[in-house]
Amino acid sequence: MRSSILKSLKPDIMVEMLENAFLSENWDRILNTSDILFSYAQCIYEERQDLKSKGLPLSLGVVMPHSLVYYFGFSHLMRGIAHQKQGHYNQARECMSKYADLGWLDGLDEEGLQLVEEFRFLAKTNLYTLDILVGKTDQLEEYVVFLQDYPEELLPGLDSILQAVFRHVMNVYELLRTFAQQFTEFGESREEANPSYYYNYCYYLAVYHKRAGRHSEALECILQCIILAHKSHNDGDFRNCMALFESLRDRATEEQIRQYQEVLTAVLE
Structure with a gap:
């Protein structure tokens, strides 16, 4: 998807779509929407890194309701849930490893650091669940x-x-x-x-x-x-x-x- 289209999207609307898809147990829709949300977050992150390298203020980029790490983490979280519900346990485990380690993101503020810890805790919780489901x-x-x-x-x-x-x-x-x-x-x-x-x-x-x-x-x-x-x-x-x-x-x-x-x-x- 082109960056111009991605940057025009409303991330919180995608979050709401994912939550509704979860309630209706529409796992394929979750996979598709979480992919788009991740692409959006990646696009905004690359834009911010570009602005930073040029010495330009980040305010010139897209302004979002939440810290960028939230959208990275939520996209991986929901994708992992969908894979687990479909019985794709290896893919679910891979998603958990991604939202368990979001500290690599550059420029994390206090809210971002707190979200990193929250997603790490969710990954630990969900990994226990996955291990039990596969018979460990x-x-x-x-x-x-x-x-x-x-x-x-x-x-x-x-x-x-x-x-x-x-x-x-x-x-x-x-x-x-x-x-x-x-x-x-x-x-x-x-x-x-x-x-x-x-x-x-x-x-x-x-x-x-x-x-x-x-x-x-x-x-x-x-x-x-x-x-x-x-x-x-x-x-x-x-x-x-x-x-x-x-x-x-x-x-x-x-x-x-x-x-x-x-x-x-x-x-x-």
């Missing part, structure tokens, strides 16, 4: 310590661990008991930073309990899922939850069936 179970104990130190990462972290359980032979029952209180608090507060993580956790946990023969625990998780899917108006998730509940209906208590029917009634109203 030797990382599990270290990852648990990390989650205890950074509880804000707990929901997406346990979500990833439960996904890995279905791909690899892993016994995480005691691990889940370790964090049981925190998840009770998540469910009671209803103030999750990302409700989709809480839904995914409950759904995968329900399947995990069902496979282990813990039907009562599975049904409690399914009921949580049904409520969350209804509130988020996600018909696909709601249907999945219904199917899972019906597969265990004969194991449900009268109270669990009553709660289930209450949600169904609410949907019809």
Whole structure:
């Protein structure tokens, strides 16, 4: 894409497009848009380096809402997420290595240096996730310590661990008991930073309990899922939850069936 076209783009609009594509799970769109955002950031960086070499003020170049390192980091971050969701783990790891090390950028101010550290932390977090997903179970104990130190990462972290359980032979029952209180608090507060993580956790946990023969625990998780899917108006998730509940209906208590029917009634109203 020509530099004149790139410099005319609005980077924050591209960031918003990437966030919307993430919510709709459109991974191909994320790959395409993140490529454009990276090209934009690279173009502006080269322009600034040219101005600097000529002794001209940077104010002659494009002015952006955020530090330039933000757009470099965000483009690599979103591209890595898309590759991971598509199962392209080597490409995802390559993206992580790029936003883990953004200190090479010239002229970083205080905001830029802070962003470098934030992206380095995100890379560390996401690398743990990737290692667990590909079956590096030797990382599990270290990852648990990390989650205890950074509880804000707990929901997406346990979500990833439960996904890995279905791909690899892993016994995480005691691990889940370790964090049981925190998840009770998540469910009671209803103030999750990302409700989709809480839904995914409950759904995968329900399947995990069902496979282990813990039907009562599975049904409690399914009921949580049904409520969350209804509130988020996600018909696909709601249907999945219904199917899972019906597969265990004969194991449900009268109270669990009553709660289930209450949600169904609410949907019809």
